[in-house]
Amino acid sequence: MGHGLANSSFKNPVIRWMDQRLPLFTLMHKEYAAYPTPRNFNYFWNFGALAMVVLMVMIVTGIFLSMHYTAHVDYAFDSVERIMRDVNYGWLMRYLHMNGASMFFIVVYIHIFRGLYYGSYKQPRELLWILGVIILFLMMATAFMGYVLPWGQMSFWGATVITNLFSAVPVFGDQIVMWLWGGFSVDNPTLNRFFSLHYLLPFVIIGVVFLHVAALHITGSNNPLGIDPKGPQDTLPFHPYYTIKDTFGLGVFLIFFSLFVFFAPNYLGHPDNYIPADPLVTPAHIVPEWYFLPFYAILRAVPDKLLGVVLMFGSIAVLFILPWLDTSKVRSARFRPIYKIFFWVFVFVCLMLGYCGAKPAEGIYVVLSRLGTVYYFAHFLILLPLLGKLERPLPLPTSISEPVLPRGGGAITAGATAKPMDKA
């Protein structure tokens, strides 16, 4: 680096002139066109790009919604209904935004479980993973505050339950809660600050996503085999190979998204949120949105409030140190026969916790929640450290192209371990 102009390989004089002074075109070309990508991605590698698209959809629809929304306890509910009725395509913006939140979590959860299965968090991608966990945490905060904005019954009581969690903090608990509320209960100041933060945090998410992608492009992408590319024969330029594959995946995803938006827009929501908030009437069952249910189950599994809160936040926090808890050097579960079993048990436990979170905290659901909570933490804190020492991984292929290329000739060799899906 130094003084003078940057090198540019662009021929168009206008683009070249700009590129020499601010090499955005070179950057874009390097990161999104030439970026060498392992050639053996399966469709689980679509979900990062899908998450990016959903984030954009959320921001665009959110900006339009905020132009018509009134953040005041007396008007919030009616202003949302006004958007649904009197604003041109307001119903479309709102249903896209409402269901987009669920889609965002579906996509991101699959993205995370893909990372867990293929060991994408391991050396050298630890920081990339940690940035991802930060994004998840920001998403949860944003989604929670967004759900409060329509000021329905679940908005109000969800906000009351979640903010009250902080009262479990020793000594300062009550002061912290009052400070969060901006008063003595969830009220107009709470709604106002939630709206402000709900508008702010997505832009923080964009910033962290930028760092997430930047870190990814330093280490390069992981792949289903979990081994590093050995050279150009193992990679493909991102464009056009993965741009087209992502576009096809996006089409499939948008069909799924549209089915909810146009034909079942309230399926993932709760009917109580169409009842205006009433501080004097508590709903029979206060349940969060589906994407928080596993964490809600962990919270309720513990009889002690403080410990419940600690475990709930701990269930996310443990992901931060995951790269050091998993002691196995082998990334992909494909070559870890024992881990593979425990991975699916873990998936099952997460789904079971989600199911328990939706049910009233009584009887068998409490027992299952407790078992699930113990298993959730045991998976990370006991199983993963031990497995790395005890498990004998299968032999790794010598390169990515070795198991992939012979398939193209039609002959299936004994050494080809890749499943058909990987080459698609």
Next chain:
Amino acid sequence: MVNVLRRSALAGLALACGIGIGAAAHAAGEAVEPPAIDWSFNGLFGTFDRAATQRGFHVYKQVCSSCHSMDLIAYRNLAQLGFSEDEVAAIAAEYRITDGPDENGEMFQRPGIPADRFVAPFPNEESARLANNGALPPDLSVMAKARAGGPDYLYAFLTGYVDPPDGTELMPGMSWNTYYPGHQVAMPNLLFPNGVPYTDGTEASVHQQAYDVTNFLMFTAEPSLEERKEMGVKVILFLIVFTALMYAVKRKLWADVH
């Protein structure tokens, strides 16, 4: 169409009776699953049954509106149900609206216009409670989305008034409803055979009235339903073609890589 209505009403009645018997065994407080009804607005191509929805408006106007407000709905919204501009203006003009203040600083009364919201039966919550034995009749604007089971529940609720099971003591002023969570509800049964005169020849049975008013409530809760489904079909068709095309391009591009 009337046949379909009658059949679904009958099916609903049969199911309601069946479940009603089962419900007696349920502990109070447990919700009874309402029977699923084949509404005209269900499905990918669902639309509102205009005739039923218009009759439903009359049921609301003559029965429900004496206690329940509909603050989010304006008289102009009725045009979407097939009422003509003149009919909407005439309906609006039946109501007296308090407007003002005028240049003398006085509030005054004027006839309603299509842009006015439905006039509420009570000026405030306190007077509504006073007139209803302490209970507050909820606003019905989005009612069809505000209860688990949606329109199925509303229909089941409106047709779910039965005598309380033997040995159950009703609290003063309460009625027994099979589908209401807890069963004891402050709203009495208000739908009676021919209680609302129908002018289009439809028999105004209790089930027909409940069916019609539920159609109307679904319309007020989700006025953009038809536009939404129509757009949805186009969007999905476009996306299927787009996605298939992208798949073909992807196959072609990747053909030389494998």
